[in-house]
Structure formats: C-alpha cells, structure tokens
Amino acid sequence: MELKFNAPGKLMLALFLVFGLSGCQALSGPDSRPDIMGTGDLGLIVERATGSVLVINTSRHEVLGRIEGLGDLSHASVVYSRDARYGYVFGRDGGLTKVDLLSQSIVDRVIQSGNSIGGAISQDGRYVAVSNYEPGGVKVFDSQTLELVADVPATYTSGHGETGQSKTVGLVDAPGNLFVFSLFEAGEIWTLDMSDKSAEITRFEAGESPYDALITPDGRYYIAGLFGEDGLSMLDMWNPGQGVTEILPGYGKGEQKLPVYKMPHLEGWAIADGRAFVPAVGHHQVLVADMTDWSLVDRIPVQGQPVFVMASPDNRRIWVSFAHPDNDVVQVIDSQTREIVRTLEPGEAVLHMEFTPRGEEVWVSARDSNRVTVYNTRTLEPVATLSAEKPSGIFFTSRAHALGL
Amino acid sequence: MELKFNAPGKLMLALFLVFGLSGCQALSGPDSRPDIMGTGDLGLIVERATGSVLVINTSRHEVLGRIEGLGDLSHASVVYSRDARYGYVFGRDGGLTKVDLLSQSIVDRVIQSGNSIGGAISQDGRYVAVSNYEPGGVKVFDSQTLELVADVPATYTSGHGETGQSKTVGLVDAPGNLFVFSLFEAGEIWTLDMSDKSAEITRFEAGESPYDALITPDGRYYIAGLFGEDGLSMLDMWNPGQGVTEILPGYGKGEQKLPVYKMPHLEGWAIADGRAFVPAVGHHQVLVADMTDWSLVDRIPVQGQPVFVMASPDNRRIWVSFAHPDNDVVQVIDSQTREIVRTLEPGEAVLHMEFTPRGEEVWVSARDSNRVTVYNTRTLEPVATLSAEKPSGIFFTSRAHALGL
Numbered sequence: 180m181e182l183k184f185n186a187p188g189k190l191m192l193a194l195f196l197v198f199g200l201s202g203c204q205a206l207s208g209p210d211s212r213p214d215i216m217g218t219g220d221l222g223l224i225v226e227r228a229t230g231s232v233l234v235i236n237t238s239r240h241e242v243l244g245r246i247e248g249l250g251d252l253s254h255a256s257v258v259y260s261r262d263a264r265y266g267y268v269f270g271r272d273g274g275l276t277k278v279d280l281l282s283q284s285i286v287d288r289v290i291q292s293g294n295s296i297g298g299a300i301s302q303d304g305r306y307v308a309v310s311n312y313e314p315g316g317v318k319v320f321d322s323q324t325l326e327l328v329a330d331v332p333a334t335y336t337s338g339h340g341e342t343g344q345s346k347t348v349g350l351v352d353a354p355g356n357l358f359v360f361s362l363f364e365a366g367e368i369w370t371l372d373m374s375d376k377s378a379e380i381t382r383f384e385a386g387e388s389p390y391d392a393l394i395t396p397d398g399r400y401y402i403a404g405l406f407g408e409d410g411l412s413m414l415d416m417w418n419p420g421q422g423v424t425e426i427l428p429g430y431g432k433g434e435q436k437l438p439v440y441k442m443p444h445l446e447g448w449a450i451a452d453g454r455a456f457v458p459a460v461g462h463h464q465v466l467v468a469d470m471t472d473w474s475l476v477d478r479i480p481v482q483g484q485p486v487f488v489m490a491s492p493d494n495r496r497i498w499v500s501f502a503h504p505d506n507d508v509v510q511v512i513d514s515q516t517r518e519i520v521r522t523l524e525p526g527e528a529v530l531h532m533e534f535t536p537r538g539e540e541v542w543v544s545a546r547d548s549n550r551v552t553v554y555n556t557r558t559l560e561p562v563a564t565l566s567a568e569k570p571s572g573i574f575f576t577s578r579a580h581a582l583g584l
Numbered sequence: 585m586e587l588k589f590n591a592p593g594k595l596m597l598a599l600f601l602v603f604g605l606s607g608c609q610a611l612s613g614p615d616s617r618p619d620i621m622g623t624g625d626l627g628l629i630v631e632r633a634t635g636s637v638l639v640i641n642t643s644r645h646e647v648l649g650r651i652e653g654l655g656d657l658s659h660a661s662v663v664y665s666r667d668a669r670y671g672y673v674f675g676r677d678g679g680l681t682k683v684d685l686l687s688q689s690i691v692d693r694v695i696q697s698g699n700s701i702g703g704a705i706s707q708d709g710r711y712v713a714v715s716n717y718e719p720g721g722v723k724v725f726d727s728q729t730l731e732l733v734a735d736v737p738a739t740y741t742s743g744h745g746e747t748g749q750s751k752t753v754g755l756v757d758a759p760g761n762l763f764v765f766s767l768f769e770a771g772e773i774w775t776l777d778m779s780d781k782s783a784e785i786t787r788f789e790a791g792e793s794p795y796d797a798l799i800t801p802d803g804r805y806y807i808a809g810l811f812g813e814d815g816l817s818m819l820d821m822w823n824p825g826q827g828v829t830e831i832l833p834g835y836g837k838g839e840q841k842l843p844v845y846k847m848p849h850l851e852g853w854a855i856a857d858g859r860a861f862v863p864a865v866g867h868h869q870v871l872v873a874d875m876t877d878w879s880l881v882d883r884i885p886v887q888g889q890p891v892f893v894m895a896s897p898d899n900r901r902i903w904v905s906f907a908h909p910d911n912d913v914v915q916v917i918d919s920q921t922r923e924i925v926r927t928l929e930p931g932e933a934v935l936h937m938e939f940t941p942r943g944e945e946v947w948v949s950a951r952d953s954n955r956v957t958v959y960n961t962r963t964l965e966p967v968a969t970l971s972a973e974k975p976s977g978i979f980f981t982s983r984a985h986a987l988g989l
C-alpha cells in the first residue's frame with residue numbers, strides 16, 4: 180500500500196484496483212427466468228400518444244418491455260404498490276390500469292370516470308384514489324382488486340344556488356392514511372381519512388379556483404395554487420384546526436406580464452436549505468422563498484417559463500424544465516449560489532424529469548425527439564439514451580416508499 | 585350519495601363501502617412460484633446469537649424464511665443493492681455476506697477482516713465499503729462479485745511516532761459517490777471519492793477519538809461523536825474547504841453525571857421541524873438543538889439513557905429506545921409539543937426500531953423476549969408480533985433508496 184501526498188490534508192491512493200466494471204451494473208446471477216428480479220430499480224415511462232408504457236431498469240439503462248392498451252395517457256401519472264411490483268396508471272380518459280412490472284402486463288383495468296387527472300396511493304398501500312374532472316369528485320379503490328371502496332362526489336353549491344360535482348385536483352396521500360385534494364369550482368381543500376371505515380371528510384376554505392397542489396416530503400404542508408386569485412393556500416396538516424393560511428401573497432397572475440403558456444406544476448417544487456424554489460407564473464424566473472415565513476427572498480432569471488422546478492435528492496442542484504416555446508432545454512441551478520451551472524439540450528419538448536432515488540442520475544423525456552436521456556447528476560453529462568414513443572412522465576418504483584408523490 | 589353534516593366545515597360521508605379487506609394486504613396473484621414477487625416490502629431481521637437473518641414481508645407481517653451461516657452477528661447491520669433484491673450483511677467477525685431475499689439464501693460471503701463494525705453502499709450501488717476495527721481501515725468491494733476494489737488502510741502516526749492502522753467508524757455513503765468515515769485513533773474524518781478510478785481521499789481533523797457518526801438525510805452534514813472530548817464534529821459536505829466545525833460544545837462526557845451504559849447511536853438522530861433531537865450521553869434526557877446555529881434549545885426528560893432517538897418518516901413523533909437497565913420500554917415524544925405521548929413495552933432488551941418507509945408502522949425488536957412487535961404509528965397499538973431468535977437490527981429494503989443509511 181503506497182500513499183502519495185499531493186496536498187496538505189489530501190492524498191492520492193495507489194489503489195489495489197479491480198475496476199473491471201463496465202459502465203453499467205448488471206443484475207447478479209444468470210437467472211433464466213426473467214420475471215425473477217428485484218423491483219427496486221424498475222420504473223415506467225408513459226408513451227402518451229400510443230397509450231403504452233415502457234418498463235425500464237435504471238441500473239442497466241434498459242427497456243425491459245412495453246405494455247400496451249392503456250387508453251388516453253396524455254397527462255398520465257403513476258403510483259406504486261408498497262411491494263414495488265405493481266404500477267397504477269392514471270389515464271386522462273378515466274382509466275385506472277394496474278400493471279405488473281415483473282410480467283410486463285396489465286393485471287386489471289377499470290374506466291372509473293369520463294376524465295381524470297391523477298391519483299395517489301394511501302400510506303398503508305391499501306387504497307388507490309383517483310381525482311376526476313368529469314363528473315368530478317374522487318373515487319377510492321382497493322389496490323389489490325380495483326374494487327370501488329369509497330365514492331366522494333365532491334358536491335358543492337354554487338353562488339347561484341346550483342349544486343354540482345366539483346372537479347378535483349392536487350390529490351395526494353398524507354400521513355395518518357389520509358388523502359388530501361382540492362376542489363376547483365368549490366374553492367375548498369378536503370381531507371379524506373382512510374384510517375378506518377368511517378372515512379371521515381374534513382373541509383377547508385381554500386380560495387378561488389385551486390388548480391394544482393403539492394405536499395411537502397414529510398407530509399406536513401399541503402400547498403395549493405390558485406387560478407382565480409393571487410397567493411397560495413397552505414394547510415398545516417399538523418395543525419388543521421388553524422385552517423388554511425395564505426402564503427406568497429404576490430404569487431400568481433398578479434405578477435403576470437407575459438402570456439402564460441402552461442400553469443407550472445406544483446408537484447415539482449424544490450425545497451433545499453430551508454428555501455423553496457418555486458416556478459414563477461408567466462415569468463422567466465424561479466422564485467426563492469424562505470420557508471420560515473414564506474417571504475420572497477430571491478428571483479433567479481432563467482431562459483423561459485418554468486414548468487418543473489425540482490431538487491436533486493441531495494438538494495444540491497435545482498433542475499428546471501420549461502413551457503413552450505422554450506421547452507427544448509433544461510437549466511441546472513446551484514441551490515447554494517443560485518447560479519445557473521449548465522444549460523442542457525435533451526431534445527425537443529422536454530416534458531418530465533425523474534431522479535434515481537439516491538440522485539446519481541436523472542432521466543429526462545423529450546417528447547418530440549422520441550427520446551429519454553439519462554444524465555449523471557455530478558458531471559451533468561449524458562450517460563445513456565433510450566428510444567420511446569412520445570415519452571412524457573417517468574416514474575420509478577422508489578415512489579412506492581415516498582409520501583405525497 | 586348522502587351527506588350528513590356533523591360540524592361546521594366537517595362532514596361524515598355515508599360511503600359506498602366495500603371494506604372487505606382483512607387486517608393485512610396480501611400480495612396480488614396466486615403465483616405458484618414463491619420467488620416471483622416485488623422486493624419493495626421485504627426486509628431482514630438480524631438474529632445475533634445464531635448467526636442467522638430472517639427474511640420478512642412488511643405487508644403481510646410474515647417471516648418468509650431464515651438464512652443461516654452468517655457468523656458473528658452481534659452489532660450487525662445491512663445495506664441493500666439498488667434493485668432491492670440483495671442484502672449485504674456486515675458481521676462483527678469481519679464477515680461480509682451477500683444474501684438473496686428472493687431465494688432466501690447466501691449468494692456470496694467473504695471474511696474481509698478480523699473485526700468489523702458496519703458498512704455502506706455507494707450512491708450508484710456499485711461498491712460496498714466495510715469499516716474495520718481489526719486491522720483497521722476500510723475495504724471496498726464490487727457489490728456484484730464481492731471482489732476487492734480498494735483497500736484503504738487508514739494509516740496514521742501516533743504522538744509517539746509509531747504508525748498503525750486506525751479503527752474506522754461512522755462509515756456512510758454520500759452524494760457524488762463518496763464514502764465518509766472517521767478514524768478513531770487518528771482523530772480524523774476521511775472522504776473516499778469512488779466516482780472515478782483515482783479513488784481520491786481527502787482528510788480532515790476531527791477531534792479526539794470519534795466513536796460514531798451520522799450523515800443528514802440529504803447527505804449534506806456529516807456529524808461525528810467524540811469519545812475523547814466534548815462537543816460534536818461537523819463536516820459540511822457542500823463546503824468541505826471550510827473544514828470541520830464544532831457543534832453542541834457541551835455535548836458528551838462533560839455533562840455526564842450518571843455512568844454511561846452505552847454510548848448512544850448517532851445514526852438514529854431525529855431531525856424534525858428544523859430541530860435535531862439528540863440522545864444525551866449518560867443522562868435521562870433527549871436534547872433538542874436548533875439546526876440553524878446548533879444551539880441547545882430544550883431538554884426532554886425521559887425514563888432512561890436514550891440509545892436510539894428516531895423520527896417517524898413524517899417527523900411527527902420521536903421514538904426513543906434506552907440503554908440497560910431501562911431497556912424494556914420505548915417512549916414516544918410529540919415533536920411539536922415535545923411531550924411524551926406514550927410509553928410502550930415491546931419486551932425485554934429493546935435493541936432496534938425500523939419504520940416502514942411511509943411511516944404507517946414501526947417494527948421493534950426485543951432481544952430477550954425473542955420477539956419483534958409491529959406498532960401502528962397512528963394508534964400506537966401493536967398490530968402484529970413475530971417470533972425471532974434474539975433479534976437485534978431490523979433493516980427494510982427501502983434503505984436501498986436512501987442516502988447515508
């Protein structure tokens with residue numbers, strides 16, 4: 180063993196090196212049965228135009244197979260069973276499809292509404308909830324059988340005295356086996372407690388026309404964006420009795436000077452170093468808010484209107500995707516200096532980014548290039564590309580273990 | 585659909601209920617081949633006296649099988665491959681054993697030192713590092729083949745001019761494909777960069793006799809406890825050029841008035857609501873520190889000397905286990921009010937606690953009762969018990985996706 184000092188407090192090691200690995204890690208064992216494998220490094224890529232999903236392996240950067248027949252997958256999203264074997268795909272056409280990543284096939288499929296916009300799986304993994312636009316409301320299904328367990332129509336009475344079912348948005352799971360969602364027409368946030376058979380609902384005033392929402396990674400703060408007024412509505416799940424409070428009062432259309440091509444996604448908000456990095460609405464900026472009092476502390480200029488503003492799992496960098504017509508690049512911001520460190524060009528119409536759970540790589544979909552590019556998050560260089568048909572959302576099975584995704 | 589209002593802003597829903605589920609969720613599909621399953625809800629329980637591990641399923645609260653022949657498993661710990669299929673078990677006798685959770689068998693086993701104390705897997709899953717007491721140093725293995733990749737002897741020169749290999753402790757993985765560990769005799773913290781073949785080492789002065797360490801969940805702060813002096817040594821991985829700083833200067837033996845039965849584990853530190861909940865050394869207290877300046881803000885009286893102080897994944901409650909002779913109970917603290925909300929009695933000699941990844945349940949091992957008890961974290965009531973031979977550490981496969989565990 181020879182140690183060579185090249186700087187005070189720093190040394191290079193002449194290593195006993197057996198760096199014989201190639202660029203990817205193969206799964207151990209030459210199993211002849213391909214359906215025997217761990218499911219921790221698998222995922223699904225939504226192919227929105229063809230109603231199909233690709234089953235992928237993140238260790239090998241490989242497509243394992245394609246599952247077809249999932250209907251209209253525009254704006255589709257996925258949650259996973261707690262064993263990380265089954266994906267629940269929420270289609271735009273009201274379809275809820277349960278797919279098996281091991282056999283790469285559809286296990287079950289129900290058309291549960293006319294138009295849906297995402298869903299969630301309960302903390303205990305027993306229930307899958309779907310957020311519906313048409314006819315509105317939320318439906319809850321047994322995650323094993325896809326049998327209907329609870330139907331929450333989200334009925335409201337308008338200012339004109341008419342009753343109807345509200346569109347629901349921003350549906351997430353929360354600790355205590357809750358689901359939380361927002362009612363667009365009713366201007367409310369509801370919690371649905373699935374911890375026992377009473378399935379109690381609690382209602383909160385939320386402001387005008389909530390259009391999307393997020394919950395912080397520990398499940399404490401539920402934050403809804405408002406289409407009808409400025410500011411954001413926040414519900415502290417630890418202190419629900421305090422009701423909804425307004426944060427970032429200037430946020431939204433009030434500061435809008437450019438046409439808004441796409442309302443930014445709230446799911447992707449980055450929280451790093453006590454600061455929330457937030458997509459500005461209609462501006463070429465990422466906003467930085469102090470989470471202790473939710474005051475605006477900085478505005479970071481970026482090259483377009485941000486859609487997703489996501490922190491890598493180590494919070495070290497913030498990755499930003501953009502709305503049309505500036506949607507062919509991704510910008511990477513240092514969360515400490517708040518400077519842009521790299522502008523990447525993954526292809527045309529970048530729609531989504533998904534980090535591997537420990538953050539060493541990120542997968543980026545470019546719809547109009549029919550391509551998914553994998554970047555090393557340290558070097559910011561591409562390490563693999565995969566072909567996909569009009570890829571949109573990318574969802575790894577590690578989501579099975581995270582709250583609020 | 586009938587809505588019954590029972591309080592302003594609150595309603596009970598007469599549900600379309602199909603609550604036909606029993607108390608546990610069975611895996612879908614009557615697969616006749618038991619090795620075809622998702623690996624997201626599996627785990628290992630160390631049976632320290634018999635050199636065996638139990639493979640368990642957290643959805644069904646079931647033991648799937650026992651793997652024997654792992655040597656001396658006192659103080660053993662486990663990390664997982666990134667596909668969540670293989671566990672790497674670090675035994676006290678220097679044994680590194682790779683087990684397959686699907687086939688419930690040993691894949692490979694090497695005796696890599698005379699005495700070891702835990703290990704880590706690199707961010708990219710390619711390397712497994714082991715921390716050694718005898719002869720000291722750190723060895724790094726290919727996670728697929730268990731071939732030796734790097735040997736870091738951790739050589740140091742004592743005050744008397746003698747050279748030797750330092751015992752290493754507190755070995756964790758960190759972002760950028762680093763390993764970080766502390767050298768007990770040398771009083772240093774070293775980082776080992778496994779992102780390329782140079783395997784560069786960087787050294788930092790760390791204070792006298794670091795005995796254990798933790799890294800915060802985002803991989804930013806590495807904090808080492810010191811046996812030889814008061815205070816804790818913290819390395820900011822975002823700003824390593826600033827070197828190690830001292831935090832909580834009064835922490836440690838200086839405030840010790842009772843005999844110390846066991847130095848508390850640092851891995852288990854809870855971080856909730858901007859506060860770190862820290863086991864006091866030799867006192868019947870949990871300390872609360874403000875993470876912005878690491879000042880001590882509170883002392884919570886508990887019933888014994890704390891060993892593990894762990895936050896549930898939602899940070900809502902702090903779970904505390906204790907050193908001998910008060911080690912037959914677990915106390916649960918509300919992280920907001922800082923009051924003890926329940927004292928549980930899981931059995932004799934409670935050694936470890938492991939939360940399911942989304943926090944709905946926690947598994948608690950009671951060595952001298954040969955029992956593992958599963959608690960619902962919401963009701964704090966037991967929901968299942970499993971028999972185990974002198975169980976100690978409990979490790980779920982979701983650790984495959986977490987930094988620094």
